[in-house]
Amino acid sequence: MTEEAEVKPLVRQSPPLSDKGLVRKQRLGRGGWIALSLAVLLVAAIGAVWWYNSGTEKIHYTTLPVTRGNITRAVTATGTVNPVLTIIVGSYVSGIIQELFCDYNTLVKAGQICAKIDPRPYKAVLDQYSGQLARDQAVLDKDRLNLMRYQGLVKQNSMARQQAEDQLYVVRQGEGTVKLDGGLAAGAALNLAYTDIVSPVEGIVVSRNVTQGQTVASSFQTPTLFLIATDLTKMQVDTNTSESDIGSIKEGNSATFTVDAYPGQIFNGKVSQVRQSPQTVQNVVTFDAVVSVDNKDLTLRPGMTASTRIISDQREDVIRVPNQALRFVPGGPSGTTPPPSAKTSGIESTHLWLLRDGIPTQIDIVPGLDDDNFTEITKGDLKPGDAVIVGEEHSSSSRSQRLPLPRF
Structure with a gap:
């Protein structure tokens, strides 16, 4: 026995697989890979959802x-406090103010004299016209007597009818002259009476625009000497309301306002009038919504600036x-x-x-x-x-x- 024959590997060999066993083993390997792929995709999807949710903003x-x-809808506007009725007292005649009887805050009655213009020039004119009237009246009386006498003579055929008719013409001319003189005298008396500046109403003087010794000229227009408020216990606020808000304001709407003199006090009133006349200042159109207010304690004064709030609609x-x-x-x-x-x-x-x-x-x-x-x-x-x-x-x-x- 050779040396090569003695060395043999001790390897256990498995029996060879048949074709059916090889196919079964291949099928089992492919299914495992598919399951593994699905599991990986599922984990990736869960991770993506978790990452998306964890990275979004919280609201x-x-x-x-x-x-x-x-609910209260209101319109705000500024305005001026004024008396309900203010009377302008002027002068019909020209002249020098001789005396003053009224001043600011003077309580006056109807017919009371507040000032007097020098009456001497007007008295002189009245005396002149009165003298002419007396003279012409005397001439007329004489002419009337002559007419009566002439008419009697005509009836007795002792005088010509033409002479009586001429005398009648003289009488009628005299009557016209007397009427003219009477008119001139009445006008002079009226001018003399106008030298007394009187108050036409009962009230209080809120403005005086004249001083003693001042010359008043009324040739072109009547000068304003006094302003008299009839009743300061009733006042009104003339508001400058814009044209965009005036349509929602109606008569009877409630209103409140404040004035600078009493910053902590609120005054109550009502819209008494919405005037149709527009006021244009620098191409800005406003309308006057008048707010009436009670002023029994005389707290409000003419000319005060009011910040007004008009309630146009309200729900409770x-x-x-x-x-x-x-x-x-x-x-x-x-x-x-x-x-x-x-x-x-x-x-x-x-x-x-x-x-x-x-x-x-x-x-x-x-x-x-x-x-x-x-x-x-x-x-x-x-x-x-x-x-x-x-x-x-x-x-x-x-x-x-x-x-x-x-x-x-």
Whole structure:
């Protein structure tokens, strides 16, 4: 035996596989790979979802409660406090102020003399016309006697009829002259009476525009000497209301105002008149809405500047929401995009977002009156205490749980 024959590897050989066994082994290997691939994909999907949720922003909603209260729409305007009736006292004649009997805050009665113009020039004119009237009246009386005598002689055929008729003409001419003189004398007497400046009403002097010794000229227009307020216990505020607000103001609307002299005091009044005459200053058109106010304590004085608030409409004890809630839109800047509106039975409706159980919920509502702070809700699934969304904040969180999506 050779040396090569003695060295034999001790290898155990398995019996050869048949063709069916080889195919079965190949099939089992392919199924395992498929199962392994599905498991890897499932793990990858779960990881992607976890990564997406953990990397998104967390949304914090800002809410305000639904309340029940009053809604008041008001118009603000500035105005001036004035007496209800102010009488301008002037002078009909010209001359020098000889005496003054009234001053500021003087209580006057109807017919009381407040000033006197030098009457001497007017008295001289009256004396002149009175003298002419007396002279012409005497001539007329004589002519009338002559006429009666001539008419008697004509009846006796002792005088010509033409002479009597001429005398009648002289009498009628004399009557005309007497009437003219009487008119001139009456005018002179009236001018003399106008030298007394009297108050036509009972009231108080709020302005005096003349001094003793001053010359008053009334040739072109009547000068204003005094302003007399008939009753300072009743005042009015003449407001300068813009043309965009005047349409909502009606007679009888309640109003409040303040004046600088009493900053802590609020005065109450009512709109007594909305005047049709426009006032244009530098192409700005305003209208006068007159607010009447009681001034029994004489607190208000003419000329004060008033900051007026006129209530044009009001609702009491209604459900209301803040105006920010009507401007909120999820996913966008609050207050920049108005909410969509629709028509429900002819009434314009819009939407609100409520936070219910931590989930934003959209509801349909019908808004009513608003006062720039709150809006009345006339129709909608709302009750006092509900939380309306007015804003949202986005904050990053690595492992925060994503909030539920809004439901409609």
